[in-house]
Amino acid sequence: MPYGEKIIDHYQNPRNVGSLDRNSPNVGTGIVGAPECGDVMKLQILVDEDDNIVDAKFKTFGCGSAIASSSLATEWIKGRNLDDALQIKNTDIVRELALPPVKIHCSVLAEDAVKAAIADLKAKRTRPSANAAVEVAITAK
Amino acid sequence: MQVYLDNNATTPLDPQVLVAMLPYFTEKFGNAASRSHRFGWEAEQAVETARQQVAELIGADAKEIIWTSGATESNNIAVKGVAAMYADKGRHVITQVTEHKAVIDPCKYLEQHGFRVTFLPVDRLGRIDLPQLIDAIKDDTILVSIMHGNNEIGTLQPLGEIGRICKERGILFHTDCCQTFGKVPIHVEEMGIDLLSASGHKIHGPKGVGALYVRRKRPRVRCEPVLHGGGHERGMRSGTLNVPGIVGMGAAAELCRLHLDTEPARVAALRDRLKDGILTQLDEVFLNGHPTERTPSNLNLSFAYVEGESMMMGMDDIAVSSGSACTSASLEPSYVLKALGVGDELAHSSIRFSLGRFNTQEEIDYTIGRVVGAVRRLRELSPLYEMAKEGVDLKSVRWAGAVSQPGIARDTGYSPGRS
Numbered sequence: 001m002p003y004g005e006k007i008i009d010h011y012q013n014p015r016n017v018g019s020l021d022r023n024s025p026n027v028g029t030g031i032v033g034a035p036e037c038g039d040v041m042k043l044q045i046l047v048d049e050d051d052n053i054v055d056a057k058f059k060t061f062g063c064g065s066a067i068a069s070s071s072l073a074t075e076w077i078k079g080r081n082l083d084d085a086l087q088i089k090n091t092d093i094v095r096e097l098a099l100p101p102v103k104i105h106c107s108v109l110a111e112d113a114v115k116a117a118i119a120d121l122k123a124k125r126t127r128p129s130a131n132a133a134v135e136v137a138i139t140a141k
Numbered sequence: 142m143q144v145y146l147d148n149n150a151t152t153p154l155d156p157q158v159l160v161a162m163l164p165y166f167t168e169k170f171g172n173a174a175s176r177s178h179r180f181g182w183e184a185e186q187a188v189e190t191a192r193q194q195v196a197e198l199i200g201a202d203a204k205e206i207i208w209t210s211g212a213t214e215s216n217n218i219a220v221k222g223v224a225a226m227y228a229d230k231g232r233h234v235i236t237q238v239t240e241h242k243a244v245i246d247p248c249k250y251l252e253q254h255g256f257r258v259t260f261l262p263v264d265r266l267g268r269i270d271l272p273q274l275i276d277a278i279k280d281d282t283i284l285v286s287i288m289h290g291n292n293e294i295g296t297l298q299p300l301g302e303i304g305r306i307c308k309e310r311g312i313l314f315h316t317d318c319c320q321t322f323g324k325v326p327i328h329v330e331e332m333g334i335d336l337l338s339a340s341g342h343k344i345h346g347p348k349g350v351g352a353l354y355v356r357r358k359r360p361r362v363r364c365e366p367v368l369h370g371g372g373h374e375r376g377m378r379s380g381t382l383n384v385p386g387i388v389g390m391g392a393a394a395e396l397c398r399l400h401l402d403t404e405p406a407r408v409a410a411l412r413d414r415l416k417d418g419i420l421t422q423l424d425e426v427f428l429n430g431h432p433t434e435r436t437p438s439n440l441n442l443s444f445a446y447v448e449g450e451s452m453m454m455g456m457d458d459i460a461v462s463s464g465s466a467c468t469s470a471s472l473e474p475s476y477v478l479k480a481l482g483v484g485d486e487l488a489h490s491s492i493r494f495s496l497g498r499f500n501t502q503e504e505i506d507y508t509i510g511r512v513v514g515a516v517r518r519l520r521e522l523s524p525l526y527e528m529a530k531e532g533v534d535l536k537s538v539r540w541a542g543a544v545s546q547p548g549i550a551r552d553t554g555y556s557p558g559r560s
Contacts, residue, residue, distance in 0.1 A: 037489075
């Protein structure tokens with residue numbers, strides 16, 4: 001299947017690849033998907049005291065469209081406040097990247113990753129002792 | 142550089158084959174069934190020469206070769222044609238889970254029409270268990286259909302032993318040899334094969350032509366036709382013969398036969414060079430299929446923490462295929478890899494490299510560099526690789542897939558291990 005130009009651009013030059021300190025109280029981490037489904041996205045946000053997203057990073061295991069969707073999501077949420085970031089819909093990502101129908105789930109996952117990162121941040125605030133997502137995963141069995 | 146390493150899908154036509162075919166499009170255009178003039182005789186002569194060329198490659202008699210449109214049709218005639226012809230004798234067929242769909246689907250068709258089909262499982266290397274085959278044989282078993290070399294993972298089944306088991310019990314043995322015809326020695330007498338499917342375009346011949354070997358002696362095998370019409374091909378396959386295609390398949394088979402002692406070994410050496418070049422530079426790469434009992438052309442590797450389609454995108458000047466779900470419309474990873482127990486995550490990470498006559502060492506060395514570069518880059522992008530390097534046992538993580546509907550917001554996030 002030939003890929004759209006924007007997908008190729010994000011795949012070849014992904015924005016905001018990397019990781020933030022997941023133990024920081026100002027960092028929210030969302031990990032969505034599953035290896036056996038062929039997609040896992042990790043998306044992290046760093047917020048200031050006014051709940052503005054000052055930085056975002058991602059890492060994605062998945063096809064080119066999944067990588068592009070998460071790259072685009074980090075680009076879009078940077079500079080927004082949390083409530084604003086929650087307004088991002090997967091359909092916006094589908095439109096921007098011109099994803100074909102078979103790749104719509106990639107955009108759903110990116111939207112979920114943003115929401116999961118925000119939820120993680122909010123959970124940390126209500127229960128400051130709760131560890132970051134990945135650390136919980138280490139002990140989970 | 143553009144490198145074509147998808148020769149298990151199809152192969153480029155050998156220029157020598159094209160030269161042999163060309164006159165049969167234009168001046169020698171006759172219908173091989175026209176018995177009344179020179180044009181027909183000329184075409185018939187060419188078809189019979191090709192029949193001999195194909196027969197010779199598998200130790201058969203030319204009269205035992207039926208021309209078809211390809212291996213899919215050959216498999217359909219073998220499975221459905223034998224079942225229809227021998228239904229009075231029994232209604233049980235045995236095959237295996239890793240067959241090509243061109244055998245699996247005709248078998249499923251039979252199941253809907255009053256037959257029982259046993260789909261034998263395979264081990265981690267892709268081989269069936271012979272005692273299990275013997276156990277599966279019942280009084281009403283009429284046909285065993287087991288492929289020779291698997292198209293995805295390359296694993297070879299022990300045809301000779303399967304043939305002997307079938308012979309001892311008077312059961313017909315069909316084998317899909319699409320991936321081994323012309324590449325691995327095959328002998329229908331020594332291996333006890335009663336029906337054999339082959340394809341033109343997998344051996345640097347043209348598309349749209351295939352052959353079915355149907356044994357004529359000890360026993361004489363009969364098939365109900367799938368296509369009814371003028372009674373061509375001993376009544377088993379009606380339809381005007383595709384003379385240029387048949388000439389091409391014959392010429393391609395002849396080239397394979399002449400170089401059978403050297404060419405498969407050359408291809409296998411290149412394949413091993415590719416494998417070794419990748420494995421010495423990358424960790425956590427796993428071979429799918431049998432390490433030694435495999436077709437010379439096939440290398441199937443799973444690159445942990447990297448998804449197959451993104452890998453292909455990262456080396457788009459290398460033509461390969463993947464068992465990843467993302468390459469199929471169904472969003473299901475390869476059923477062949479699943480049958481090995483490879484695990485869905487490694488099925489998504491699999492790449493099939495398949496070599497052919499025109500691949501060079503230079504191309505292989507170039508490919509090694511491209512593969513290693515793509516995997517390293519994508520692993521840097523992979524959260525799974527990061528977690529694995531941090532010591533997280535990925536199997537202990539409770540993952541959740543995408544659960545929200547497109548366009549419908551969810552108010553709770555997900556993190557592994559939570560809940």
